[in-house]
Every structure is written in structure tokens, then in C-alpha cells.
Amino acid sequence: MAHYLGIDVGSVSTNLVILDEQGELEEAIYIRTQGQPIKAIQEGLKLLSQNGKKWDIKGVGTTGSGRQLAAVIAGADVVKNEITAHAVAAMKEVPDVRTVLEIGGQDSKIIILRDGIVTDFAMNTVCAAGTGSFLDQQAHRLGIPIEEFGYYALRSKNPVRIAGRCAVFAESDMIHKQQLGYKVEDIIRGLCQALVRNYLNNVGKGKEILPRVVFQGGVAANVGMKAAFEEALGTEVYVPKHHKVMGAIGAALLAKEANVEKTKFRGFDASEIEFTADSFECKGCSNHCEVVNIRMEGKVIARWGDRCNRWKVIGD
Amino acid sequence: MRRVSYPYLGNATVTFKKLMNALGNEVVLPRRPTEETLSLGTKYAPEFACLPFKIVLGTYIEALEAGADTLVSTGGVGPCRAGLYTTLHEKILKSLGYEFEMITLEPPGRHLKELIASIKKLVNRKLSFSDYCRIGRFVWKEIQLLDKVEKLSHKIRPLEVKKGETTKTFRKCAELIAQAQTYEDLLEIEREAELLYDKIDKKDFDPLKIGIVGEIYVVIEPAANLEIEEMLGDLGVYVERSMFLASYTFYNAIMDLFRMPGERDVKKIASPYFKEMCGGHGRESVGNAILYAKRGFDGVIQLSPFTCIPEIVAKSILPKVCAEHDIGFLSITLDEQTGKEGLRTRIEAFVDLLAAKKKYKAMHKKGDVTYGTLLGH
Numbered sequence: 001m002a003h004y005l006g007i008d009v010g011s012v013s014t015n016l017v018i019l020d021e022q023g024e025l026e027e028a029i030y031i032r033t034q035g036q037p038i039k040a041i042q043e044g045l046k047l048l049s050q051n052g053k054k055w056d057i058k059g060v061g062t063t064g065s066g067r068q069l070a071a072v073i074a075g076a077d078v079v080k081n082e083i084t085a086h087a088v089a090a091m092k093e094v095p096d097v098r099t100v101l102e103i104g105g106q107d108s109k110i111i112i113l114r115d116g117i118v119t120d121f122a123m124n125t126v127c128a129a130g131t132g133s134f135l136d137q138q139a140h141r142l143g144i145p146i147e148e149f150g151y152y153a154l155r156s157k158n159p160v161r162i163a164g165r166c167a168v169f170a171e172s173d174m175i176h177k178q179q180l181g182y183k184v185e186d187i188i189r190g191l192c193q194a195l196v197r198n199y200l201n202n203v204g205k206g207k208e209i210l211p212r213v214v215f216q217g218g219v220a221a222n223v224g225m226k227a228a229f230e231e232a233l234g235t236e237v238y239v240p241k242h243h244k245v246m247g248a249i250g251a252a253l254l255a256k257e258a259n260v261e262k263t264k265f266r267g268f269d270a271s272e273i274e275f276t277a278d279s280f281e282c283k284g285c286s287n288h289c290e291v292v293n294i295r296m297e298g299k300v301i302a303r304w305g306d307r308c309n310r311w312k313v314i315g316d
Numbered sequence: 317m318r319r320v321s322y323p324y325l326g327n328a329t330v331t332f333k334k335l336m337n338a339l340g341n342e343v344v345l346p347r348r349p350t351e352e353t354l355s356l357g358t359k360y361a362p363e364f365a366c367l368p369f370k371i372v373l374g375t376y377i378e379a380l381e382a383g384a385d386t387l388v389s390t391g392g393v394g395p396c397r398a399g400l401y402t403t404l405h406e407k408i409l410k411s412l413g414y415e416f417e418m419i420t421l422e423p424p425g426r427h428l429k430e431l432i433a434s435i436k437k438l439v440n441r442k443l444s445f446s447d448y449c450r451i452g453r454f455v456w457k458e459i460q461l462l463d464k465v466e467k468l469s470h471k472i473r474p475l476e477v478k479k480g481e482t483t484k485t486f487r488k489c490a491e492l493i494a495q496a497q498t499y500e501d502l503l504e505i506e507r508e509a510e511l512l513y514d515k516i517d518k519k520d521f522d523p524l525k526i527g528i529v530g531e532i533y534v535v536i537e538p539a540a541n542l543e544i545e546e547m548l549g550d551l552g553v554y555v556e557r558s559m560f561l562a563s564y565t566f567y568n569a570i571m572d573l574f575r576m577p578g579e580r581d582v583k584k585i586a587s588p589y590f591k592e593m594c595g596g597h598g599r600e601s602v603g604n605a606i607l608y609a610k611r612g613f614d615g616v617i618q619l620s621p622f623t624c625i626p627e628i629v630a631k632s633i634l635p636k637v638c639a640e641h642d643i644g645f646l647s648i649t650l651d652e653q654t655g656k657e658g659l660r661t662r663i664e665a666f667v668d669l670l671a672a673k674k675k676y677k678a679m680h681k682k683g684d685v686t687y688g689t690l691l692g693h
Contacts, residue, residue, distance in 0.1 A: 065657060083665035117672045120645075121665055123658075206635050286350040307543070307656075309480065 002058040005048075005265065006252025007041060007074055008082070008245065009033065009066030012105025012132060013218065014040035015248040016048060018055055023092060023253055027051070028245045037066040041073050042271040049268035059258060060265045061085075061251030072294055072302045073275055075266035078255045085250030087111045087118050090214045092253055093240045098210040101229065101237070102246070103199070103219035105132040110203050124203050132218045134167050135225075138174070138191065142184060146222075149188060153224025156189035164194030192228040200232060211235045216243040273297060282306055317342045318440060321379035322388040323372045324349055326537055327466075328561050330494040331458045336388075338451045340441025344384040346375045349539040351654055353378060358652060360408055366621035367650055368533035369401055371540055376405060380414045388438065391422040396595030396626050450499075457502045458493060463560040464506070465489040468513050470556060473549030474524075477517040483546060485512050524670050527608035528557040529601040530619035531627050534650050535559050541619055542656050544648070544663070551667050556613075558604035559597075582607065589633050596626030602633055609641035614670040616643055617663075622651035644670045 001021060008015045011033060018027040029047050033040045048055065061078040062070035063085040071079045090100045091113065100111040108131055112120040124131075139146040160182045163169040170191065177187055200209075213235060219225055220243040229237045240246060266273070279292045291311050294302040303313045320336050322329075324346040333343045347353070349371045357374030376387055387409075389402045406418040419437055422430045443451075469486040476482050489509045496502050526548060534540045535557050548555045582603035590602045605616045616638055620627030631647050638645035646666045648659065 065661070081661045081664040081668070083661065084668045115676070117676050118665075118669045119673070121669070123662060206632070286347070286352050288351065307654075 001056060003055045004252040004256045005055075005057050005060045005074070006085075006248040006250065006255065007044070007060070007062045007064075007067075007070045007076075008085070008247035008251060009037050009041060009062070009064040009070045010082075010104055010106070010247070011065055013244075014044055014064075014066070015245040016041075016044040017242075017245050017248040017252055018048065018057075019249065019252045019256065023256060025242055025249065027053070028242060028248070030244055033066070037069050038073060038275050038277065041066075041070050042275070045074065045268050046271040049271070055268075057263060057265045057267075059252075059255035059260055059263050061253075061255030061258075063247050063251040067251075068302070068304065069294065073266075074270055075264040076255075077260045077263055077265075078251065078258045080251060080254050082247050082250075083109060083111060083121050083123070084118070085247045085254065086216065087113060087121075087250070088253050089246040089250035090216065090240070091116060092249070094212055094214050094238060097212050097214045099207075099213045101199070101204075101213060101215045102217040103131055103215075103225070104217040104247075107131060108199060108203050108217070108219075110199075110207055110209075112207055112209075120207060122203050122205070122207065134170075135195075135219060135222065138171070142188070144184070144188075150192075150222040150224035150226070152185045153189040153192045154227060156183070156185040158186050159193055160186045160190035162187070162190040162194040164198040170194055170198075188224060189228070192222070192224040193231070196225065196228040196232050209233060213237045215239050216246040218244050220244075279305065282311065284308070284310060318386045318438070319344055319384050320386045320388055320438070321346055321376070321382075321384035324375050324537070324539075325533075325561065327462045327490045327493070328459060331455060331462065334458070335451065335455045336438070338455075339439050339443070341386075341438060344379050344382045346379050349375060349537070354652060354654075360412065364623055366397070366531075366624050367540060367652070368398070368531065368621055369404075370652070371533075371537075372401070373405055373408065376409060377412075377414075380409065380416060384416065386417050386419060386438075388419045388421065391420040391427070398596065454499050454502070457499055458496065459561055461493055461502055461506055461509075462490065465493070465509050465513075466560070467556075468509070470545060470549065471554060472513055472516055472518065473546070474552045474554050475518040475521070477519055479550065481516050482513075482549070485516060488512065523552055523554045524615070524667065524674065525554045525556070525608075525613040526615045526617055526667075526670070527604065527613050528555060528617050528619060529597075529604045529608075529630075530558075530617075531597055531621055531624050532559050534619045534621055536561065541648075541650060542654070542659050544617070544619070544659065547656070547660060547663055548667070551664065553667055556608075558600065558608075589637050590630070594626050594629045596624065598626030598630040601627065601630040602637055605634055605637055605643070605645075606641060609638070609643040614644060614674055615666065616645050617666070618645070618647045620647065620649055622649050644673065 004019045006017045014031045014033045016029045017025060020026050027048060029044050031040045031044050060074055060076045061080060062076045063080050063082045067079050086100060086102050090097050098113055102109045107124055109121060109123045111118055136146055139149045144152060160177050163173040174187055174191060213233060215226060215229060215237045220239045226237055226239055242249060274297050276295045277292055279290050282289045282291050287307055289306045291303060292305045293300045300313060303311050318341045320341045321344040322332060329346060333345055336343045353374035354371060356377045357370030361370045361373050391399060391402055402418060402420045419434050421434055424431050465486060469482050473482040492505045496505055528535055536559055545555045583599045585606050586599045586603035590599050601618055608616055618631060618634060635645055
């Protein structure tokens with residue numbers, strides 16, 4: 001049976017999924033990237049090969065900010081931006097979706113679809129308020145496990161108003177309200193509302209948000225955020241079961257659709273190959289680009305970071 | 317002899333050098349802006365100034381360090397801050413202890429006297445009327461030729477078989493033009509450039525078409541827009557930008573002097589949506605987007621420096637204009653970031669979107685729409 005591998009390398013997490021011939025999820029893995037994408041990808045491949053099942057990979061797709069790196073290490077047939085990947089995955093799960101809200105570790109995006117095609121999108125450009133990292137940090141500061149964070153919000157009856165324009169303002173406002181003695185539940189619900197407001201005013205500015213609305217990305221696990229979106233939009237917000245790995249699912253679906261004759265997949269043994277990265281400063285002009293070499297067992301297989309392409313490796 | 321320098325503006329930088337030389341000045345050639353230039357500009361500019369301001373300030377510092385004693389820049393009218401930038405640049409640089417004279421070339425339509433006085437300062441050699449004609453003809457031809465070879469590169473890049481060949485050819489043409497000394501040289505180079513472009517192996521297909529609108533500096537200078545035109549061309553897209561130096565100078569300096577329409581047409585087209593003048597190129601951005609839509613383009617990308625008021629105004633109008641004219645729209649804000657990946661992600665997604673839409677429309681005509689299977693590949 002044919003299988004398709006999707007890899008989404010984000011700034012916070014690296015996700016790998018395997019889909020079957022029908023595009024159904026067989027296996028999903030979620031690893032923290034921790035600033036070491038190569039290691040995370042290799043670890044993911046290793047975990048996939050160790051669970052006793054036999055995979056017959058016919059296609060590989062990569063996405064996320066580390067998609068080029070993942071493509072080199074795993075050997076990919078399709079390298080796609082995360083906006084397209086998320087849209088494809090959302091459409092597979094909810095064919096009549098018209099809005100995708102996606103909030104990940106360090107970025108957030110909105111995708112508008114009509115009649116099954118993407119018609120508009122936006123990514124946050126100015127701030128990190130409302131992304132997973134910020135929520136993580138606040139949960140940690142309040143001493144609440146992130147998994148329970150959202151349930152606190154659901155218990156609140158009187159949300160406290162928190163400034164939402166910027167993560168810095170939000171945090172200091174939260175601290176001030178805490179010191180005045182407001183209940184943690186109310187502060188958390190107020191924070192969720194502030195972040196949703198921020199998202200809709202920034203990323204969602206000027207976009208026509210119509211149902212059905214699908215909410216995905218790591219933050220979709222937070223029931224408090226889901227409730228705040230439903231409250232603000234006045235419509236039901238659907239969270240897919242595999243919301244955390246939708247990007248990877250999209251990449252795998254794209255690989256499946258690309259229908260390549262022979263996949264470039266290096267095999268799960270790629271986790272055993274030694275990949276290293278080193279960099280040097282180009283002295284060609286005063287830009288002093290930091291050029292990165294990706295080496296497979298010492299041999300340079302890819303290179304990037306230069307603005308003028310003079311260091312491009314032949315064959316990529 | 318004056319040692320003149322000025323802001324860097326693409327390949328026209330060399331043309332301006334020839335003009336200054338012909339008028340009897342020595343020239344300190346400004347360098348192509350690099351990260352170092354930007355760091356210098358950022359260090360001394362007000363934090364909220366826009367990217368063009370910072371880049372130009374950095375360029376001036378580099379030029380003054382290299383021995384320039386005169387800086388030449390254009391002025392402007394209207395509420396866009398750029399009209400005051402020359403004055404502000406001068407103040408900052410003088411407060412840093414540099415000694416130089418700032419010469420501002422104001423638009424002739426409104427400040428003809430000041431403009432003539434400024435130009436007089438830059439003429440430091442005895443020139444006859446026929447000398448002026450010769451210089452004028454040569455410089456004008458050179459700017460036009462530069463625009464022409466660049467337009468050709470935009471047309472051919474999406475079609476090239478071997479990636480990078482067009483960029484190489486374009487650079488070669490720009491180099492040839494830089495070496496030209498006479499009008500006849502330019503005519504020769506024009507023929508040769510056409511030949512060079514002809515020789516590139518081309519695929520035969522109808523590429524997606526994207527028009528670029530926005531603030532003039534970030535639209536024209538690749539160093540300020542992360543080489544977005546090249547990036548789009550590499551994705552197989554035909555790119556056209558709304559502003560080229562020759563036409564811009566022509567309409568805004570010469571035609572404006574005689575109160576002739578030109579760019580004003582663009583403003584007229586924009587007027588149902590954007591009546592008030594807000595400075596900069598806000599109205600042009602809207603007008604040009606409509607023109608692209610009428611010409612059957614697939615999408616419009618707006619480039620604006622962070623905090624640029626005219627473009628912020630345009631940005632809030634453009635989504636509606638583009639929706640009404642059924643053309644895709646993406647707005648890109650440029651600031652100090654030099655990493656290209658964020659831009660690439662958005663551009664790729666935008667191109668996917670346009671490709672899917674084009675395919676959808678084509679299929680719709682035939683009446684066999686399959687749901688959800690056409691995501692731009």
C-alpha cells in the first residue's frame with residue numbers, strides 16, 4: 001500500500017505525518033524544534049521507522065519556514081509554502097470551508113476560500129501577540145499547565161479587559177490586574193478575548209470572515225481561544241481533530257496529488273546519515289551575506305543565505 | 317571642482333554620473349545600498365522614519381566619507397514626508413559634523429526659479445547651447461534604454477529555460493550602457509541588447525501577470541525591495557512595475573511644467589475611489605492597480621515602506637478596488653528586515669492563489685468545475 005509523508009518544520013514544532021492512499025492519517029508525530037531543525041527532522045523520521053509498521057513512501061512534501069532544509073534532508077518531491085498547505089488540509093477535512101484561522105507557535109495567518117479556492121490570505125507581520133509562544137509564556141508565569149489554560153477561561157463569568165494591541169501591553173496589563181486581585185479565570189478569559197481581538201484587527205483586517213470557519217494550528221487546542229473566537233465572530237468555529245499537524249497533512253496531500261513517478265525520498269535511514277550545517281561570511285560585496293552550507297557526510301548538498309545566488313550549488 | 321554625490325537609484329546611478337561629469341563636476345559614485353548602508357542610516361535617522369529615508373541617509377554618509385562635498389537630491393511637494401527629507405537629511409548630517417552643500421532639485425512646475433538656481437550651481441564649465449542639446453539627448457536616451465532593457469528582462473525571465481540567464485543578460489546590458497560615451501554608442505548597444513535577449517532559450521506559455529505599485533523608491537530600487545521582481549520572475553511570473561525612471565521624470569518634471577496630463581490620467585482613473593491628494597504615490601498606486609486590471613493582469617502587489625502614510629491610505633482602499641475589478645491583491649510592507657524567507661512564503665502563496673483562480677476561471681468557462689481540487693499546481 002502506498003503512503004505519503006508530510007513534514008512541516010516550524011519555528012516551535014516539527015510535525016511529520018503519514019497518509020494512506022485515500023489521504024487518511026495513519027501516523028502523526030509532533031516534536032519541539034528547539035532551534036535545531038535538522039535534529040528534529042531526523043528524530044521524527046527515526047520515530048516513524050521505529051513503530052513497527054512498514055511504510056511504502058511514494059511521495060514526500062515539506063512545508064513550514066524550514067521547508068527547504070526538510071526537503072534537502074528527507075528528499076522531497078513537493079516543497080510548498082505553509083499557506084497553501086494549510087488550505088489544502090482544511091479543505092480535505094471540511095470541503096465547504098470558507099475561512100481558515102491558523103495560529104502556530106510564532107506566527108498566525110488567515111486564509112479566505114471561496115468555492116474551493118484560496119482567494120485571499122494574510123500572515124501576521126508586526127507582532128507575536130496571540131501566538132503559541134506568548135500563551136505558553138503567560139501560562140508558565142501564572143503557573144498553569146498550558147493544556148489546562150483554556151479550561152480556566154471557560155470557567156470565568158466576568159472576563160477582565162486586557163489590552164490586546166501588543167504582547168508587551170497585554171502582559172503588563174495582566175500583571176496590573178492580577179495585583180488588584182482579579183481572579184485568574186477572569187484574567188485568562190480576558191486575555192483570550194484580547195488576543196482574538198488583536199488577531200481579527202491585525203491579521204484579519206479587512207477580510208470577510210464567513211462560515212464555515214476552521215481553526216487550526218497548535219493554539220486551536222486551547223478551548224478558551226476557540227470560545228473567544230466563537231464569541232467574537234458569532235458563528236461556530238470548527239477545530240479539526242489533527243489541528244496541530246494540518247500543515248504536514250497539507251504537504252503530504254500535495255505530494256500525493258503531485259503523483260511523481262519516483263520519489264526523491266532518501267528513506268528513513270536519512271535519520272542515520274550525518275547532516276551538518278556550517279556558515280561563512282561572503283566577502284564578495286559589502287552585504288557580507290552569511291552563507292550556510294548544508295553537508296551530507298561532509299559533502300555540500302545545498303547552500304543558501306546569499307542574496308545574489310553566486311554560491312548556489314549546481315543541481316538544486 | 318565640486319565633488320558631487322546623490323542617492324543611489326538602480327542603474328540610473330551611472331547615468332546621473334555622466335550628466336554631472338558633463339556639466340563639469342567630479343562625482344563620488346554612491347554605492348549600491350547594503351546592510352552596512354542600512355545600519356548607518358538606522359543609527360542616525362529618527363526611529364519612525366521610513367526605509368527610503370534610512371537607506372538614503374546611509375548612502376549620503378558613505379559618500380561624504382568618500383570625499384563628496386555636494387549632495388544633490390530631489391525635493392517634492394505635498395504632504396508626503398519625503399518632500400522634507402532633504403532638509404532633514406541636511407540637518408542630521410551637519411549635526412554629525414560633515415561639511416557639504418545640499419542642492420535640492422524642486423519640481424519645475426511649482427518651483428521653476430529655485431530649480432534653475434540649483435541647476436546653475438551644478439554647471440561648472442562653459443557650455444554652448446549645442447552642448448546642452450547633446451548632453452540632454454544622450455542622458456535622456458540612456459535612461460530610456462535602461463528602462464527598456466529592464467522591461468525586456470521582466471518579459472523574458474518567466475519564460476527562460478535556463479534559470480538565471482535573463483538576470484545575467486540584464487546585468488551585461490546594464491554594464492554595456494554604463495560604458496557608453498556617445499549617443500551612437502547607445503544606439504549600438506540597443507541593437508546588441510535586443511540580440512542578446514533574443515538568444516535566450518524561451519518556453520512558450522502564457523505566464524501569470526502581476527503589476528507592482530507603491531512608493532517610488534522601494535518600487536524602483538531592488539536593494540530596497542529584496543529583489544522581488546527577480547523572485548517573481550523565477551516563479552514564472554511576468555512582472556511589470558508602475559514606475560520607471562524615464563516616464564516618471566518625464567511626466568512629473570517636464571509634462572507637469574506645461575500642465576499637461578500624464579501621470580494625471582492615473583490620478584483621474586483613481587479619483588472615483590481616491591479623490592484627495594495625500595502626497596507620495598498613494599493615488600498612483602490605486603490608479604495603476606485599476607489600469608493593470610483593465611489590461612487583464614492577474615494580480616497587483618503593493619510595496620510600501622513601513623509607516624508610509626500615502627501607501628497606508630492606498631492600502632485601505634486597494635482591497636476594495638481590486639475586488640471590484642476582479643484582480644488579486646497583496647500588500648507588502650518593507651522595513652529593515654533583510655531575510656527573504658518571509659517574503660518568499662507570501663509571494664509563493666499569492667502566486668498559487670492567482671494560478672488557481674486563473675485555472676478556475678478557465679474551467680468555469682467550460683463548465684466542468686471540480687470542487688476543491690485546484691490549488692494552483
